[in-house]
Amino acid sequence: MSGFPDHEVITALVSGRYADPFSLLGMHITGEGLVVRALLPDASAVALIDKKNGRKITELTCEDARGLFMAQLGRRKKPFTYQLAVTWHEHTHIIEDPYRFGPLLQDIDSWLLAEGTHLRPYERLGAHPDELDGVAGMRFAVWAPNAQRVSVVGEFNYWDGRRHPMRQRRENGIWELFLPAVTLGQLYKYEIIDCHGQTRLKADPYAFEAQMRPETASLTRGLPPIVEPDAARSAANTFNQPISIYEVHLGSWRRHADNNFWLSYLELAEQLVGYVKYMGFTHIELLPINEHPFDGSWGYQPLGIYAPTRRFGTPEDFRVLIDAAHRAGINVLLDWVPGHFPGDEFGLAKFDGTSLYEYADPREGLHQDWNTLIYNYGRNEVRNFLAGNALFWLERYGIDGLRVDAVASMIYRDYSRPAGEWVPNHYGGNENLEAIAFLRYTNHNLGTQRDGAITVAEESTSFSGVTAPPENGGLGFHYKWNMGWMNDTLKYMQLDPVHRKYHHHQMTFSMVYAYSENFVLPLSHDEVVHGKHSILNRMPGDMWQKFANVRAYYGFMWGHPGKKLLFMGNEFAQLREWNHDFSLDWHLLDDPDGMHSGVQRLVRDLNQCYRTHAPLYEVDYRYNGFEWLVADDSENSVFAFLRRDASGGEMIVVSNFTPVPRPGYRIGIPSPGRWREALNTDSHYYNGGNLGNSGELHSEHIPSHHREHSLLLTVPPLATIFLVREN
Known part of the structure; x- marks a missing residue:
């Protein structure tokens, strides 16, 4: 290549539309010797420094007023390590040139990422602190195969997409760049010129931390250290152990009384964990804590699936909460949402101008019920992204299991769709074969990589083999929510007792299919919202009878085969429906001799009785x-x-x-x-x-x-x- 690029190339480069910046910037061998080029908008002078001895070699000349500097080293033929002394506004800074570093992604990672079998894609994609050639900085990598150009932008480069365009790995569509001197805790995004020439500003799909809404930038953050499996916690997940789950929405379990603000992860580590321990529950299940833009989604419309939400503190604070639960002998489950994601512009939607993460056809890629997008489970890179995320939470935060949301919406192409508004699979059926394969793949990987962890399916249909092993044709979950039991028994309990004799079968029918899957009996958040009333106010009769019905029902539930799940507030028979914007009504317990306190004492004793007496749990599934x-x-x-x-x-x-x-x-x-x-x-x-x-x-x-x-x-x-x- 000649030392002097033509005018069109310079214009493309300085305007941020040159797709291959490494072919031009940095140090290159030419027939006339070495040439060094640097794009440094607003710089007034640039000098080339030999890093080995710190001596100035030459001044770079400004070849274009928009910031392209260049020096021809006719006497030097062999590349060497260098730095740049750049003068901005009369202040000179010695910087490392990002364009002197070679490719980052190793061949084996490139192969596995493209093949869709990389178990830990989060170790290679995203932003990671690193040291190359003795230089500390941050390496960035993002998948955007159809983009014309991708740049890293952030507070370290004035959010200017011209300054740090990335290298494209054409073999897999990943863009990468090592930026010296970028440190932890800095804001960044990817500026993408998409396949249509439109500029998009996107958060990092693999970011380990993100800004709290309404801000949308990612933060540079190191990969959390691995948490080794624990034998006692693994044993507590098994079929022959008592499992009593307290389901919690962190934003509304308890709030500060003076300003209605959330408790922090650190406050929850003390208050929530202490309460769950006191109540005798064996597990806490957290509604999704992934970063999400809309509070009213309760976390079920996540975008930053690798980042704990900043609403309650930092990722380190979240880890303190998990560690506190483990020290108290309580396992932690996370609600995990691979079923859909919102279409916010800064997120995954049309990431490089194409339907990259989602199905392109809205009959496949749009959830009409929630106005959200559906992942393209047949795409290798999407499978990496999601399956890797499942392992990430188990391995990097020590989470003991995942409850997978809305499985039915994933495995059926006609889920909540009228005839003519869904696309059959290639056999003509209504099953989403790609989603089924993805779930089997994920559950298999978790089983081989994180022994003792569990997955629990919220699956509301009669799909066969949800908890059967993948090698036997099942989906590979350990447990399945028994939605049939929940619906039948709640319908029965809502009846006036004089009419219950005509619906007796609703309390017995669950035993007809009780051994078809490994069931959890759920009284979840979904049963106390959207006009369904609280559990207490679904009961008939006067107030005394309502409480008696609740107590009798809970006794029946704890005696029935299957593990238990109770949403927060149900343990003391909250009067009103759950509202995510407010705390639970803890004042109802102010009277220790009151009816609410009585239900709370009952649930505590039910848990104690359940854990003490093996007949209530040991052979649930036989x-x-x-x-x-x-x-x-x-x-x-x-x-x-x-x-x-x-x-x-x-x-x-x-x-x-x-x-x-x-x-x-x-x-x-x-x-x-x-x-x-x-x-x-x-x-x-x-x-x-x-x-x-x-x-x-x-x-x-x-x-x-x-x-x-x-x-x-x-x-x-x-x-x-x-x-x-x-x-």
Whole structure:
């Protein structure tokens, strides 16, 4: 190449539209010797310095008033390490030239990223502190294959896209650049001239920290250190352990009373973790904490999926919260949203002018319900981006599992779409085969890379094999929310007790399919918003009956096979619906003898009872762990069933969903024995009527319910009792 580029090339370069800046800037070998070129807008003078000895070699001449400087070194043929002494406004600075550094991305990473099998793409893409040739700085890499030019812009270069255009790796569409002297905590974005020639300013998809809304820049941040797996936490996730999950929206669990402002991650580390520990829950599940632009999405429309939201503090502060939970013996699950993302201009939408992360056809790529975009799961780089993110949270923050949101919307192409507004797969069916393959791939990778971590599917259909292994044709999740149980039982509980006998099956039907998947029983945030009312206010009757219904229902839930999940506020029967803009109504607990305090005490004791008695959890997913004792007494709305553990221990759960006491109620049992009432939701301690079975109960050799032995019980009104076998 000649030492002097032509006018058109210079114009393209200084206007920020030259796609291959490394071919022109930096040091190059020519037939006339070495040539050094630098684009330094607004500089008044530039000198070339030999870095080895610090001596000035020559002055660069200004070849274009817009900032192109050049020097021809006719006597030098061999490249050497140099610096530039640049004078701006009468002040001279010694700088490193970004364009003297070679390619950054290694061949193996380039191959794996293009193939879609890079397990940790976040280690290569995004912004990372690094040191090259003894020079400290930040390396940047972003995927934008159809862009005409990409520049790093930030507070370190006056947000000027002309100053730091990136190198394009044509083999995979990744743009890269090492910027000396850029430090941690600085704001940046990518300025992209897209395939249509339009300039777009985009946040980094792989940013580890981002500004809080309404600002949208990314922040340079080091990759969090790896958190090694912990055997005790892994064991707490397994099928044969008690799992009781407290679902939390960090922005509204509790707020400062004086200004309604959020608690910080550090305050939550003390207050939230202490409360969950006190209440006896085994797991905390956090609604999405990824950076998101709109508070009202509750985090379910994320854009910075690698960045903990700045609403509550820094990434280091978030790590303190997770560590505090772990020290308290509590596992942490994150809601994870690979199902959709918002179309904000600074985000992923039309990233390089094309539908890069999303499907191009709106019949595939637009969620009509939420007006959000759908990831193109068939694209290798998108699979890297999402699957890598799942591992990122587990490996880099020590998260113990992911609850995956809206799985049904991912795996069905006709989800919430009328006929003619969706695109069949290549077999003509309605399954999204790319999304199914992505979920299997992600779950498989997590299983091999992070042993002991779990994934939980919010999947609302009868799709088969959600919790079956991928190698057996399943999706590979460990657990699935039992949406059928939740819908059926809540519909039953909302009925006036006089009508419940006509809907008896809604409380028993779940056992027909209970062993088809590994289920979690959820009473989640979705059940206390959008006009559905709180759990308490969905119950019929006067206020006493409402509370009694809630207590009886919770007892039934904790006795039923399946792990448990309860959304915050439900544990003390909050009166109003959840509002993400305000704290929970903690004042309802000011009266320690009040009804709300009674429900809170009950939930605490249910958790304690659940964790203490293995029959309630140990063989949740095996047929021999459950047996109906009374399933057909619709007239009295009474249900009774037996729970067993692996060693033969037994517990009986009896529920009466009418306000009528049932004294002298006989229940057939499989074998004779002595039983003790371990928990009674009608206890005075929970503000109930205190009717029950004090002391021991002995079976009688009196046939009942097709069994030779039976127990004679007092079943309180609107109550559930637990009986534990003593011998």
